[in-house]
């Protein structure tokens with residue numbers, strides 16, 4: 231309670247854009263696209279509802295660069311084949327109430343939705359539940375321009391920024407992770423090589439959108455798996471991001487490698503990656519966003535007041551209560567009640583929240 235002022239103070243990003251407070255809806259894949267990669271009326275209402283609730287930044291999850299590597303068939307796809315008019319409607323309504331509406335730029339790589347794609351990752355893998363081919367050097371060299379093109383179209387359609395997705399086990403996160411990335415060219419091996427696709431994507435995107443447009447990166451603090459991308463690697467990526475043109479580093483965790491736990495299935499109390507955020511703060515002066523496990527206003531206030539975190543990212547809490555920022559601001563407690571799922575099957579909790587998203591949209 232004592233730090234309340236901080237959560238509702240504006241924040242200026244390095245590109246010059248000012249966010250009205252420190253609360254972001256972290257990226258959620260809502261599965262509400264129309265199947266051709268375009269927004270639907272339900273989806274527009276969902277983002278309009280969040281904008282009305284008082285958050286500063288609202289990030290649409292998993293907007294694909296091409297239809298070939300979607301994470302699910304309901305993803306948005308934004309490229310030169312898209313009808314920009316339909317994206318403009320989404321941008322306009324989701325940006326009401328001075329909300330910054332960003333697109334998370336995604337490429338599912340090895341985890342592309344198999345029925346409609348041919349999954350490709352940094353290296354070919356043939357494991358129970360994970361089969362993928364290796365992405366070629368030519369395709370890899372093409373990738374930065376694909377991020378750049380989708381970001382430029384996002385800007386033209388009226389979105390307020392983009393987030394490059396390098397977390398949670400999708401393509402750029404696969405490159406960071408030795409579990410997925412066994413290459414021995416300049417994109418594999420040492421962490422300096424494994425982060426190359428991410429840095430190239432940032433540089434190309436910045437060149438395409440100019441200096442004034444927010445570019446964020448979502449990064450795992452680790453894979454939380456033996457032999458995976460670890461905290462020491464992640465700190466090196468944070469240091470490299472500090473030297474890049476990004477405006478915000480969004481820290482979270484979790485991956486979809488076979489057997490891994492989902493970060494949104496976490497049972498811990500309070501923010502999951504706060505200790506890592508404190509270590510990241512020592513490596514960067516860029517704004518840091520922390521996502522994962524926030525359930526109460528006190529946790530959000532304390533994280534910002536600690537100085538380690540500039541922006542708090544909320545996913546499930548904003549599904550349970552889309553007006554949470556305004557309610558917090560107006561001292562309207564109780565906090566949302568998080569349902570408990572003692573024996574949920576793999577993916578079951580995410581599926582439950584996805585259904586709530588559909589209900590809000592409807």
Ligand SMILES: Cc1cc2nc3c(=O)[nH]c(=O)nc-3n(C[C@H](O)[C@H](O)[C@H](O)COP(=O)(O)O)c2cc1C
Pocket residue numbers: 256257258259260290291292334395397398448482483493494521522523524543544545546547579580581583584
């Ligand atoms: C339904 C659902 C969909 C999600 N989709 C994405 C996504 O598309 N991209 C992403 O980076 N994270 C995604 N996440 C993860 C969230 O952004 C967040 O990192 C995670 O849920 C932890 O935050 P929380 O404790 O506030 O829920 C999703 C989470 C949920 C519950």
